[in-house]
Amino acid sequence: MEIMTNQRFRKAGKYLRAIIILSLIAFALAVIMIAGVLLYAKILGPPPLAVPQSTLFYANDGTVIGESHNGQKRYWVDLSDISPYLVDATISIEDRKFYSHHGFDFIRIGGAVLADVKAMAKVQGASTISQQYARNLFLAHEKTWTRKLKEVFYTIRLEMNYSKKEILEGYLNTIYYGHGAYGAEAASQFFFGKSAKDLTLAEASILAGVPKGASIYSPLASLENAQRRQKIILNTMVANDFIKKEAAEDALNEPLTIIGKHPHTKLQTAPYFQDAVRQALKTELKLDDRTIALGGLKVYTTLDLKQQEAAEQTVEEIIDKDSEIQAALVSMNPKNGHVKAMVGGRDYTESPFNRAVQAIRQPGSTIKPLLYYAALENGFTPSTLMRSEQTTFRFDDGRADYMPKNFNSQYADGDITMVQALALSDNIFAVKTHLFLGMDTLVNTAKKFGLSTKMNPVPSLALGTSGVRVIEMANAYSLFANGGKKVSPVLITRVENYHGDIIYEQSKEAIPVLRPDLTYVMTQMLTGIFDPKLNGYTSVTGRSVIDDMTRTYAGKSGSTDTDSWMIGYSPQAVSAVWTGYDKGKTITRTADKSYAKNIWVQFMEKAHEELSVKGFKPVKGTVGVFVNPENGKLATDQCPIKRLTYFAEGTEPTEYCTDHLLYQEEAPAKNGKPAKRPWYKRIFGR
Known part of the structure; x- marks a missing residue:
């Protein structure tokens, strides 16, 4: 044994x-x-915290005008910009030992296991905030051992490489609150219409209960369930010494206003402009579509909301609702190229094609100021004379004859000055100038003014037969308005990533490319289309809008069979307007041909309502003299019309007009004595 x-x-x-x-x-x-x-x-090392977030677009006054749309609302904010009540409520209900554990609460895990065993089912969770954040960042929500093991590993990496503050901030910015709202800021905006930093204790305790199950605890799904959950959260906050019992009772009794609406849900403000901004992010900043849509960027733009509203309203009011004619408008600050307003069509929902930046249309006579600037550089002056008459141009190189015509086939049948030719939009004068300078001159000048479309060196180029973009024509005229400095259209001033770091800031400076004196001379010539003193064999082309103008503008209209243009500027703003049919259909009605001018003048007047009245100030190297518009010579007292005209110093006329001196009668006697013969009669005789 x-x-x-x-x-x-x-x-x-x-x-x-x-x-x-x-x-x-x-x-x-x-x-x-x-x-x-x-x-x-x-x-x-640290796992990347690349969280999909909504990109926001801002106007120049900081107003949000739109955001990227992917069905989810995500706005990253710093932990300091989240209400302390929401932070404490979340820690209290989700993970009260958050600051003391290293990613896993083993006591809580053990308790959850015992509870699950007793119930023979999954009845209690034990995931810490770190674990939930890891799952939100990197994993799907399927319940498998593989996913759980990955969650553990990512949690370890988070805890090893990021501070508790960074983990908590990330969690509060990624947790799902239902209704498409990810993160505290999006949820706060949706439920209460306010920023997360402004949440009260009552609002925060309601919000902290939603992630447990948005379909159950959202106040929009069940206010009763939400309030029951709120009471539990407030009690845990009292138990964990986050708040006093009295504060919890006050929060339970505080009336709540539930909004239940996301801000800026529709692309309502300047949709064509926003599309152009997205394109600029891709082409200029080289950002991909995913980064633009989900990168949480803050894109600060140049858009002026008042000008944009004026532009859209004017287009809608001027063009008949039943008309198929389309329109495009671009307004810019000529000093820096900032695009203040953009209309790419009459209805974005019907046609998102942006005619302001994508369409290439014939500019007609709006190209002439570029031609005449080149002429000034080559010795022409506002008083340069050429004959306006029906002309057939024949060429020795085998090209076909070219016979341009003036509007309504009207001609001076005599000499006219360049300034009057511009004001009356005389085509013969323009083609003669073009051929005299050499057809490559206008091609090169167009490039100098920033036009990127191909220009064909043909006689008709002087009449605007090579297509251009509206935004580039507005930019070209900016050079006249700013004294000859080259600018480029600017849509974006600054871009920040979701951390608030600046990843792009516009810093281009205007570069002098034109002679300031000739630029000013050109501007003064362009005021002529609104000056009846330059009427000749026909009226100045801006006559129909003169009565609508309350200040001095410079500009030029243009038209082809299929396009109608008006481009003009003040020292503070330049705008370009195009109207026409998308398919190049001929514009037949007279009223339709006037749309561009009427839209332009009414928009410019609205855009300048709050701006001081500024004229075009003469610059160094220019001389202003009174001339007879008919012949460009110095005017005398006897000239029936005289107009102050500016020239580059040294090119002003020196010969006086004598057309109205030779046939003057003797002045009547005064006080019974015959008047002394004027000096010009003593010189020239009767």
């Missing part, structure tokens, strides 16, 4: 030693495995 007992003890000892040895081996392997996991996590 004794021998058998000893044998049992020896046998039990063997088992015990085996168990101890195996346990030590298992423990050692576990330690090695854990150490390996930790080392591997350390080697991998």
Whole structure:
């Protein structure tokens, strides 16, 4: 009996030693495995916190005008911009030991396991904030062992490489609150119409309860369930010494206003402009579509909301609702190229094609100021004379004859000055100038003015037969308005990433490319289309809008069979307007041909309502003299019309007009005595 007992003890000892040895081996392997996991996590370094977020677009006054649309609302804010009540409520209900554990609450995990075993079902969760954040960032929400193991690994990486503040900030910016709202800021805007930093204790405690199950605890799904959950959260906040019991009771009794609406849900403000901004982000900043849509960018633009409203309203009011004619408008600040307003069509929902930046249309006579600037550089002056008459141009190189015509086939049948030719939009004068300078001159000048479309060096180029973009024509006229400095259209002033770091800031400066004196001379010539003193064989082309103008503008209209244009400027703003049919259909009605001018003048007047009245100030190197518009010579007192005209210093006329001196009668006698003969009669005779 004794021998058998000893044998049992020896046998039990063997088992015990085996168990101890195996346990030590298992423990050692576990330690090695854990150490390996930790080392591997350390080697991998911090996991990227690339969270999809909505990109916001701002007007120049900081107003949000739109955002990227992917069905989800995500706005990243700093932890300091989230109400402390929401921070404390979230920690209290989700993970009260958040600041003391290293990613896992093992006591809580054990309790959850016991509860699940007793219920024979999954009834209690034990995930910490760090674990939930890891799941939100990197994993799907399926319930598998593989996903759980990955969650553990990512949690370790987060805890090893990021501070508790960074983890908490990330969690509060990524947790789903239902209704398409991801993060505290989006949820706060949706439920209460306010920023997350402004949430009260009552609002914060309601919001903190939603992530447990938006379909159950959202106040929009069930206010009763939401308030029951709110009470639990407030009690935990009291138990965890975040608030006093009295504050909890006050919060429970505080009436709440639930909005239930996302801000800026529709692309209502300047949709064509916003499309152009997105395109600029791709072409100029080289950002891809995903970054633009989900990168959480803050894009600050040049849009002026008042000018944009004026532009859209004017187009809508001027063009008949039943007309198929389309319109495009671009308004810019000529000093820096900032685009203040853009209309790319009459209805974005019907046609998102942006005619302001995408369409290439014939500019007609609006190209002539570029031609005449080149002429000024080559010795022409506002008083340069050429004959206006029906003309057939024949060429020696085998090209076909060219016979341009003036509007309504009207001609001076005599000499006219360049300034009058511009005001009356005389085509013969323009083609003669073009051919005299050499057809490549206008091609090169157009490039100098920033036009990027191809220009064909043909006689008809002087009449605007090569297509251009509306935005580039507005930019070209900016050079006249700003004294000859080259600018480029600017849509974006600054771009920030979701951390608030500036990743782009517009810094281009205007570059002098034109002679300031000739630029000013050109501007003064362009005021002529609104000056009846330059009427000749026909009226100045801006006559129909003169009565609508309350200040001095410079500009030029233009038309082809299929296009109608008006481009003009003050020292403070330049705008270009195009109207026509998309398919190049001929504009037949007279009223339709006047749309561009009427839209332009009414928009410019609205855009300048709050701006001081500024004229075009003469610059150094220019001289202003009174001339007879008919012949460009210095005017005398006897000239029936005289107009102040500016020239580059040294090019002003020196010869006086004599057309009205030779046939003057003697002045009547005064006080019974014959008047003394004027000096010009003594010189020239009767």
